[in-house]
Amino acid sequence: MSRESEQTQGAAEASEDALESWEDGPAFGVSEDKDPVCEVHVEEWIEGIDITSTADVPIPEKLVDQVIGQEAASIVVRKAAEQRRHVIMVGEPGTGKSMLARSMTEFLPREQLEDILVFRNHEDENEPKVRTVPAGRGSRIISERKAQIRLQRERTNRTLLFVALVIGAALLLATISSGEILTFIFGSFILVFGYFFLRTRLTAGDDANIPKLLIKHEREDEPPFVDATGTLAGALLGDVRHDPFQSGADLATPAHERVEPGAVHRANKGVLYIDEIRMLRMEEQQALLVAMQEKELSISGRSERSSGALTKSEPVPTDFILIAAGNLDSVQNMHPALRSRIRGYGYEVYVNTDMRDTERNRRRLIRFIAQEVRNEFKKGSGKPIPHFDRSSISLILKEAQRRSGRRGKLSLRLRELGGLVRIAGDLAAEEGAELTRAEHVTRARMIAKPLEQQVADRHLERQAEYAMLVNRGNRVGRVNGLAVLGADSGLSDYSGVVL
Ligand SMILES: Nc1ncnc2c1ncn2[C@@H]1O[C@H](COP(=O)(O)OP(=O)(O)OP(=O)(O)O)[C@@H](O)[C@H]1O
Ligand SMILES: [Mg+2]
Known part of the structure; x- marks a missing residue:
């Protein structure tokens, strides 16, 4: 007691x-x-x-502590971050959905961040290889690789120059002993030409062996928050750029360099936020579902007629937490399988108004x-x-x-x-x-009056000119009709205006 x-x-x-x-x-x-x-x-x-x-x-x-009046949703956001679950967030515009989603990254571990590299595949040019390394390692690997290639190039050049000099000396000796100046001119011409030809031949294309850093982080970076609202398929799911030279061997940009990550890949180990998810086409929602289930998705050309369509990378990690926001309508119209996936493995919250x-x-x-x-x-x-x-x-x-x-x-x-x-x-x-x-x-x-209210005001003003209504003082009489002009029924902001 x-x-x-x-x-x-x-x-x-x-x-x-x-x-x-x-x-x-x-x-x-x-x-x-x-x-x-x-x-x-x-x-x-x-x-x-x-x-x-x-x-x-x-x-x-912390951003999450700055969010006002959404205690329940804040709890969900934290729980979801801890347990890596997806979230559907429904509510009126401007009540803090994006803000809550953004605050989620504060709860995600930084140590898991990854850099992703794409390499040339010598066996099959059209299936670039994908490798994952801890955050911060990616740029190091690339610069090491570049230094290595530079070194190799210098060595090749030196050998080539040495060979050219030896041949040049031999040519000179031969000219001196034979006295034929024409042979010398002709010979050195061929020599110089051959030297430059071989030099470009031997060093060309080694750039193509440098991998591309697809996703880059620093070690101390926060986990990514990627807002993919209203993006096109390519930006959401990744794309392979079109190569204007098509298959013109030497001129062509190697396939792995044309691979571009999508929002699903950039959000790896972080949060992918999509508002109005029903605006995505069904195929895109399907692909999103695959990315969520498999936690990886290959990148392929999204525009059918481009040469990029031939290329399809090895799977690239897509281990993100999806936050789908919108109003109730947009959730009801979402791909049923996607909705069910989130319901089954995550939370649905309705934010307060x-x-x-x-x-x-x-x-x-x-x-x-x-x-x-x-x-x-x-x-x-x-x-x-x-x-x-x-x-x-x-x-x-x-x-x-x-x-x-x-x-x-x-x-x-x-x-x-x-x-x-x-x-x-x-x-x-x-x-x-x-x-x-x-x-x-x-x-x-x-x-700051909303447009609707400005229109209503204008309307009132004009009506007042004809003295059809009384909006000042009081008068005894009969009311013939009532109307409520509201800017937005949800706002019930100006519902005091009565005609
Ligand atoms: N609950 C809240 N606490 C503190 N600030 C808020 C809150 N809700 C909204 N705001 C302020 O309003 C801005 C917009 O909010 P936010 O983008 O999160 O809204 P939303 O719910 O995502 O809206 P929409 O549905 O239009 O995308 C925030 O950047 C913040 O400044
Ligand atoms: Mg928003």
């Missing part, structure tokens, strides 16, 4: 502590948000916060503003935007409440909210203001 009460006390203390600090703690292990919904109005609440602007807010280093309006989440949103300001700063182009003061923070928080469309919730459509942050920041930067203030956010809201 006493232990129980101790525990509850401990829990209460812990939650109080969490509210006091900016630390979220680790992103994982957070199960259910039990905090009470904050009933205090944002303007009032912000007065009790221990910062003067977003500049005072510490930002976690809103979160509860608690103190902790309000603080997280403030951190979000700080993150966006810092991202703009790190971008390095354009003017950086000033940090947000309390008045502007409170407006952004109110906007998040409003955009959620429900009481006691905060919107997680953070890309759009970030848009408002950026426009307000731009306005402040233009003025040279030190901090972004409430007036900037108010003005930004006018500018």
Whole structure:
């Protein structure tokens, strides 16, 4: 009994502590948000916060800890990374799917990274050989190989030159003894010609023995994150470039040099992210499935009429974790076998569109503003935007409440909210203001209206001219009809507009 009460006390203390600090703690292990919904109005609440602007807010280093309001999805991402499982991520645009996918590489081991080399195959030119070496070794192998060839070439040249000199000397002796100058001229002409001919002959083509570094990493590189959204088949699955000289022996570029890796190969030992996977053709989804099952895929020419179509490399490793994102529709239209593969060997997550309006989440949103300001700063182009003061923070928080469309919730459509942050920041930067203030956010809201809302506004304006409707003050009368103009039903952003 006493232990129980101790525990509850401990829990209460812990939650109080969490509210006091900016630390979220680790992103994982957070199960259910039990905090009470904050009933205090944002303007009032912000007065009790221990910062003067977003500049005072510490930002976690890891990307996964910067993701806000997607605890369940964060857990899945980490689990999937640990266990090497594929993930389907479904949710509204701009709620952090790409961000979560990108953060996954932070959990993947770096030691497993591999360099991949393609070699000429002397037995069958059209089936280049593929070798895998630990990360960082690839470039060394190539430079060693190049040095070796240079050495060999120098040696050949030296021998050749020596032979030419000996023959030249013999020729000279013969000329001196016989006195026939014409033989000498003629002989040395043939000698010089023969020397250069042999030299090019003997050294030509040895370049073709240098392997091509298909996938290159440094030892300390992070595991790759490859976004293959909307790529063509060649870019996704690899391709063999067309050779304009076709089979013209000497002129032709050797097949192994024309092999190009696809996203599936570049994502080896990392994450392959594909948004709107149903946009891929069925054959491509099929090939993707093969790559996932076999963990390797040969590279062959993708355009049928090119000479590249003859070539097919040995299998190249494709040991990636697939993250397929999109809306529900796009998942339902995906290749059934592919979907089933992911369901059977991975996770499906639905990311949140809103979160509860608690103190902790309000603080997280403030951190979000700080993150966006810092991202703009790190971008390095354009003017950086000033940090947000309390008045502007409170407006952004109110906007998040409003955009959620429900009481006691905060919107997680953070890309759009970030848009408002950026426009307000731009306005402040233009003025040279030190901090972004409430007036900037108010003005930004006018500018940041979605197109649909701008159309609706125009419509309202015109209707007002004919005095068909009342949008100011109040009047006693009869309502003949009601209509709701919304920018987006999911956004329920402007559903307050009533005609
Ligand atoms: N949950 C979140 N936490 C913090 N920032 C977020 C979150 N969601 C979105 N953002 C911000 O919005 C930007 C866009 O988010 P992201 O690209 O991850 O969205 P998405 O879900 O992949 O959208 P889409 O479906 O359009 O691809 C991020 O770079 C980040 O700045
Ligand atoms: Mg995305």
